[in-house]
Amino acid sequence: MKKFAVNLTAFGLLGGCIYVVLLLVFGFTAPHMLRPNLPYDDDRVAGFSNLRFREADSIKNVDVLFLGSSHTYRGYDPRIFKRYGLKTFNLGSSAQTLRQTQYLLDIYLEQMNPKVVILDIYPKFLNLDGVESSIDLLSNTHLGKPALDMVFDVQDIRVLNTFLYNAFVDPFDNEHSGEKITWSYKEDTYIKGGYTQTNKTYASKFTDQKVDEYIFDEEQYEALLDIKDELDKRKIRTICIQSPILPARYARANNKACIDSTLRSHFSLYYNYNEVNRLSEECFSDDQHLNQKGVGIFNNFVASVLQEQIPDLYAEAKDD
Amino acid sequence: MLFNSLSFLIFLPTVFLLYWFATNKSLKTQNWLLLITSYYFYSCWDWRFLFLLAFSTALDYFTGLQIHKSQTLGLKKMWLIISVGVNLGFLGFFKYYNFFAESFADFVQLFGFRPSVATLHIILPVGISFYTFHGLSYVIDIYYGRIKPSTNWVQYSLFVSFFPLLVAGPIERATHLLPQVERPRIFNYHQAVDGLKQILWGFIKKVVIADNCAAFANQIFDHSGEYSGMTLVWGAILFAFQIYGDFSGYTDIALGTARLFGFELLKNFNYPYFSRNIAEFWKRWHISLSSWFRDYLYIPLGGSRDGLWKTIRNTFVIFLVSGFWHGANWTFVVWGGLNALFIMPSVIWKPKNKPSMVVAEGRLFPSLREAGQLAVTFILTTFAWIFFRAESLTHALAYISRIFTANLLENPFRYAGLRESILCLLLIIPFLIIEWLGRTNNYAIETLGYRWPKLMRWSFYSACAFVIGMYMQTGGTEFIYFQF
Numbered sequence: 006m007k008k009f010a011v012n013l014t015a016f017g018l019l020g021g022c023i024y025v026v027l028l029l030v031f032g033f034t035a036p037h038m039l040r041p042n043l044p045y046d047d048d049r050v051a052g053f054s055n056l057r058f059r060e061a062d063s064i065k066n067v068d069v070l071f072l073g074s075s076h077t078y079r080g081y082d083p084r085i086f087k088r089y090g091l092k093t094f095n096l097g098s099s100a101q102t103l104r105q106t107q108y109l110l111d112i113y114l115e116q117m118n119p120k121v122v123i124l125d126i127y128p129k130f131l132n133l134d135g136v137e138s139s140i141d142l143l144s145n146t147h148l149g150k151p152a153l154d155m156v157f158d159v160q161d162i163r164v165l166n167t168f169l170y171n172a173f174v175d176p177f178d179n180e181h182s183g184e185k186i187t188w189s190y191k192e193d194t195y196i197k198g199g200y201t202q203t204n205k206t207y208a209s210k211f212t213d214q215k216v217d218e219y220i221f222d223e224e225q226y227e228a229l230l231d232i233k234d235e236l237d238k239r240k241i242r243t244i245c246i247q248s249p250i251l252p253a254r255y256a257r258a259n260n261k262a263c264i265d266s267t268l269r270s271h272f273s274l275y276y277n278y279n280e281v282n283r284l285s286e287e288c289f290s291d292d293q294h295l296n297q298k299g300v301g302i303f304n305n306f307v308a309s310v311l312q313e314q315i316p317d318l319y320a321e322a323k324d325d
Numbered sequence: 326m327l328f329n330s331l332s333f334l335i336f337l338p339t340v341f342l343l344y345w346f347a348t349n350k351s352l353k354t355q356n357w358l359l360l361i362t363s364y365y366f367y368s369c370w371d372w373r374f375l376f377l378l379a380f381s382t383a384l385d386y387f388t389g390l391q392i393h394k395s396q397t398l399g400l401k402k403m404w405l406i407i408s409v410g411v412n413l414g415f416l417g418f419f420k421y422y423n424f425f426a427e428s429f430a431d432f433v434q435l436f437g438f439r440p441s442v443a444t445l446h447i448i449l450p451v452g453i454s455f456y457t458f459h460g461l462s463y464v465i466d467i468y469y470g471r472i473k474p475s476t477n478w479v480q481y482s483l484f485v486s487f488f489p490l491l492v493a494g495p496i497e498r499a500t501h502l503l504p505q506v507e508r509p510r511i512f513n514y515h516q517a518v519d520g521l522k523q524i525l526w527g528f529i530k531k532v533v534i535a536d537n538c539a540a541f542a543n544q545i546f547d548h549s550g551e552y553s554g555m556t557l558v559w560g561a562i563l564f565a566f567q568i569y570g571d572f573s574g575y576t577d578i579a580l581g582t583a584r585l586f587g588f589e590l591l592k593n594f595n596y597p598y599f600s601r602n603i604a605e606f607w608k609r610w611h612i613s614l615s616s617w618f619r620d621y622l623y624i625p626l627g628g629s630r631d632g633l634w635k636t637i638r639n640t641f642v643i644f645l646v647s648g649f650w651h652g653a654n655w656t657f658v659v660w661g662g663l664n665a666l667f668i669m670p671s672v673i674w675k676p677k678n679k680p681s682m683v684v685a686e687g688r689l690f691p692s693l694r695e696a697g698q699l700a701v702t703f704i705l706t707t708f709a710w711i712f713f714r715a716e717s718l719t720h721a722l723a724y725i726s727r728i729f730t731a732n733l734l735e736n737p738f739r740y741a742g743l744r745e746s747i748l749c750l751l752l753i754i755p756f757l758i759i760e761w762l763g764r765t766n767n768y769a770i771e772t773l774g775y776r777w778p779k780l781m782r783w784s785f786y787s788a789c790a791f792v793i794g795m796y797m798q799t800g801g802t803e804f805i806y807f808q809f
Contacts, residue, residue, distance in 0.1 A: 006345060006512050013521075016783055023787035024794060031795065038745055042795050136799075160331060161799055 025169055032170045043166045045144050052078065052099045053195040054145040056188070060197065061096060062147075066118050068318060069093040069311070071199070072109060073125030073248075074101045074138075079294045080125065080248045083198025085304040090319060091311070094119075095199030098145075100137040102130050103228035104158060108142060110235060111151035120318055121311065122236055124245045124272075127293075128219035128264045131226075139164045148172050192290070204297050207289040211253040219260040221267060233271055242315055245272035247279060249303060251292040255279045274314055278303060326369035328578045329532050329797075336366065341585055345512055352509045356479050359586065363488035367451070370492075374450040377415065382485045384411055385460035389467045389474035389481075401468060408464045416457045419450055424653030452492035454650060458617055459485050463499040465621055472499050480506045487588070489579040493572070495593040495613035502590070510587030519771070520584030525786060526770050527577030528793050534756055535570030536798035538563040541746035546714055546724070553735035554728040556743065563746070564714045565707045566753055569598065572611070577768055596764045598706075598757075599684050601698035603664060604671035606706060614650070618643045633673065640672055641665045651713070656721055660712040667705045683765050752796060 031040045052075060068091040071081040077097025086093045094117060096109050106124070139159050143152055148171055156168045188195045192205040236243045245268050249255075261277075269275045288299030295303060311318060326332050340362045348354035368375050388408035395401045417425075463484075466472045475481040484503050545552055545560030552560070573594040583590045591613045600606035607615050619628075623643045629636040641662070648661020684699065685691040691699065708725075715721035738744050763769030770789070774782040 006514075009512075009514050009517055012518075016786070019780075019783050020787040020790055023784055024791050027788065027791045028795075038748060039751075040795060041745075041748070042797065042799070162794055162797060163799060166794060 025173060028166060028170050029173060032174070042163045043170060044140055044163055045167045045170055052141070053190070053193070053201055054098055054141050056195045057095070057098070057199045058142075058145045060199065061094065061113060061117075064094050064113075064117055067092050067094045068119065069121045069123060070113075070117055070119035071095045071097060071123045071125060072101070072106045073097050074127050074130055075099050075201075075294060076127050076248045076250070077101070077125040078199060078201050079203065079290070080300060080303060081123070081307070082196065082200050082202065082297075082300050082304055084196065084200075085301065086308060089308045089312070091308075093198060097125070097199065098138060099141050100130060100133060100135075101142075102133050102135040102138055103225045103232060104135045104155070105138040105142055107228050107232055107235075108139075108151050108155045109146075110232065111154075112146060112149075114235070114239070114241075119241060121242045121244065121315060123307070124232070124243055125248050126245060126268065127250075128221075128247065128258070128261070129217050131264070132218075132220045132222040133225075134161065135159050136161045136164055140167045143167045143171055148175060202297055202300075203290045203294070205290040206296055206298075207251065207286050207291055211251055211292055213254070213257070213292070215257070217254070217258040219258055219264045221264065229271065242274075243272060244274040244276070244310065244314070246275075246307065247277040249278045249282070249284050249288075249295060249299065251286065251289050252279070252283050254292045274310070276310060278306065281306070326366055328575065328582075329528065332369070336362075337582065337585075344586055350509070350511070353479070355510065356483050356506065359487060360479055360483045363483065363486045363491060366488040367486065367491055370451045374453075377450055377453070378456060378486060379482075381412060381415065381456060381460055382482050384408060385464050385485070386475070386478060386481045389464050390476070392464060392467045393474045405464060405468045409461060412457050412461055416453055419453055421653045455494045455496055456485055456491065458496045458614075462496070462617060462621065466499055472503070475499075475503060475507075477507070487583070489582040489588075490590055493575050493579070494611075495576060495579070495591045496617050497591060497613070502588070505588050513587065516584050516587065520581040522770055522786070523577050523581030523584065523768050525581075525789050525793075526768050527574045527579075527581060528797075529756070529789055530570040530574030530577060532574075532797035533570075533752060533792055535567045535574055537752060537796060538567040538570065538749050540798060541743060541749060542567050542714070544742060546716075549720070549724045549727060552727075552740065552743075553737065554730065554733035555735050556737035556740065557724060557728045558733075559737040559743075559746070561707050561711050561714075563749060565598075565703070565710050566749070568710065568713070569594075573597075580768075592767060595682075596760060598703055599699060599761065599764055600702050601680065601684060601695060602671055602702055603667040603705060605680075606702055607664070607668065614647065618647055622646060629672075636672055637669070640668060644668070655718050656712045656715050659718060659721070660709050663709040663712065667709070686765075748796075 028043060032043055032045065037044070057078065069086060071077050071093065074097060078095050079097070081093070081095050081097070083093045083095060096113060098105065098109075101109075103126075136159060139155055139161075140163060143155070143164065144167060146152070148168065152168060156164055192203050194202045196202050233243065247268075255261075265275075265277055265280075282302075284295075284299055284302065288295060288302060290296040326336060340358070344355055344358055348358055364375055364378075367378060385408055388404045391404040392401050392408075395404060463472075463481075467474050475484070480503070483506050484497070484499060487497075487502070487506075490497060542560055542563035545556060546564070549557055549560070576593040580590050580592075593611060593613050595609040595612065597606050597609040600609055623639050626639045626642060627635050628639060644661040644665035645658055646661070648657040648659070648664075651657040651660075684695055711724055712718075712721045715724060738747055759773065760769045763771060763773050766772050770785075774785050777785070
């Protein structure tokens with residue numbers, strides 16, 4: 006038995022090293038199709054996560070911090086809030102679920118020290134496994150203990166492989182030299198402050214008959230409570246918002262009232278913009294995201310909420 | 326609890342450590358531990374069916390003792406009938422009630438009646454076909470005086486419910502497994518290492534080969550009306566590798582796991598796709614079920630002793646019953662019937678010389694003739710798998726007819742959703758090469774690299790682990806044979 010235990014341990018160590026070496030070899034040389042469980046993509050510019058998190062590293066003391074999915078980074082324009090005298094940053098990322106929001110708070114909350122957090126929730130993501138978002142974040146943020154916690158939390162081989170790959174590649178990554186920065190991709194442009202601007206207008210007719218089920222996954226719910234606790238503990242005021250989606254799509258969602266009531270019970274400041282105002286199709290770039298015209302209308306609403314509900318924020322901002 | 330789940334990754338080492346370190350090598354404690362953990366393992370699916378498992382175990386244990394004790398043949402027979410009847414009654418109710426009810430309704434509708442038949446929402450207890458057959462072989466063997474009944478309830482219960490084989494076999498025989506349960510087991514380094522290697526290969530078969538093929542096979546079968554003939558052929562081939570990887574992968578994991586605890590289970594697969602005819606295929610595919618039907622159905626029916634016609638009849642009987650054992654659907658029955666048909670040449674024209682059990686033995690490549698035989702056998706098997714996989718007979722027939730009518734030579738990889746199925750081809754080819762090289766072994770990598778330096782050998786196993794990590798399908802897909 007002793008020989009078995011010793012050999013098994015030795016094999017585990019050797020196997021771990023060989024695994025990482027092969028992961029690096031595949032990561033550098035194999036096309037995407039041949040590495041399905043290492044979906045990490047260092048050329049990926051869609052969503053501009055690489056630029057956003059690189060910028061985020063140097064941001065300190067903001068008035069408002071936005072967190073959420075692509076609805077967030079495409080839905081809150083820091084330039085508009087700047088007009089109101091507010092310094093904001095947008096930490097939205099693709100398919101971000103509450104578990105990944107927690108991860109981002111672990112990394113950036115202390116450093117950004119926000120006075121207000123706007124938590125944008127797209128209920129369709131409340132029962133996502135968070136794999137896509139974890140891979141995106143692990144590929145674009147500095148890895149540390151919170152990243153390892155997220156790997157254990159998500160329990161997916163693709164997330165583990167991405168973590169291992171980046172853990173070894175990150176220290177040698179020279180992307181920070183600034184040579185490879187892309188500010189535009191297709192119709193999108195990256196705007197400083199974490200925002201992705203698009204002027205595209207939704208052109209097709211919405212025909213999707215699929216019903217979007219709004220269900221609160223148990224783990225996501227726990228993450229929500231943890232986020233709330235953490236923000237309350239730090240006395241950071243939180244506003245929870247559902248940003249608008251195409252009305253035709255919103256109409257096909259199930260269980261909306263239940264989600265509204267759950268979120269309202271946890272956040273005294275909760276707004277479902279889909280119920281506040283029905284934006285026309287020309288305010289959207291696709292069936293889920295706003296374009297610049299829609300963002301203008303929506304952000305003015307958010308700014309008015311801030312003015313109305315947290316007036317001292319403006320006073321403090323002026324003083325600063 | 327699935328073998329390919331995180332829970333099993335925690336469960337197995339925990340039981341292993343307790344088994345070898347916390348039981349003080351006491352046989353009684355080891356058996357108790359395995360029994361409790363096996364029941365826990367089963368309860369992870371649905372704890373309510375533990376009662377059914379316990380009842381079935383108690384019934385066979387008790388009737389086994391009664392058969393042995395009975396002085397007259399009539400009494401022995403009565404106890405046997407009770408055991409067989411109740412076991413098959415449970416199996417029939419849970420697995421076949423709705424099938425018979427619906428088939429009866431369809432049948433009487435042919436005569437213009439409109440019967441109101443109540444179908445029930447019945448959950449099929451996982452592994453019921455397997456543990457029922459365990460129990461049946463036990464009581465039948467006692468009845469024929471082949472074995473003496475066990476007088477230790479814990480040992481008998483462990484024989485029925487040992488967790489590696491509980492849900493999908495292999496279907497063990499009391500003559501083979503009970504003695505192992507009864508005798509003290511000591512840790513054997515080589516056996517444990519061998520077990521780990523077999524588990525590793527089993528995982529490659531299941532999570533790399535079967536699950537990757539399954540993703541595309543499902544897509545093609547579910548939308549068969551939209552694809553070209555060649556794509557449907559590709560779908561059938563993918564399913565052939567899916568079911569082989571899935572079931573033989575499960576078996577390898579089960580056998581390897583059992584070895585970690587000092588048990589040797591029956592071999593269930595012997596490279597079935599390297600068979601030269603269908604008769605040979607059935608000696609290599611799900612061996613424990615084929616031999617069960619041979620010993621408890623085919624031979625009692627007369628086997629091949631009473632002339633050609635009865636041999637043909639008996640062959641059809643076991644294949645049709647075997648098909649029906651797989652599931653309550655006419656597709657399985659037709660699948661069984663087709664295999665019976667394909668095996669007929671071997672039944673009618675028995676080969677004079679028994680061919681070697683290993684194709685191209687001692688050679689790297691098969692002869693041209695052997696290659697042709699392998700190809701024909703694979704084509705016939707894959708053709709029959711279409712019925713096994715199809716949702717209904719209509720679906721199977723439509724699938725087959727579309728193969729010959731819809732652009733037979735059109736490239737399957739031109740469809741956007743199937744372009745990535747080329748990855749399956751890239752995985753199947755090296756897999757088949759390794760299986761071919763290791764075809765004389767119990768499992769393909771048993772002796773592969775045996776003479777290599779340790780570092781090189783370990784590197785190969787590590788590379789296997791990497792292949793699992795890089796190509797496994799995520800989401801913990803279930804094993805096909807759990808439904809049987």
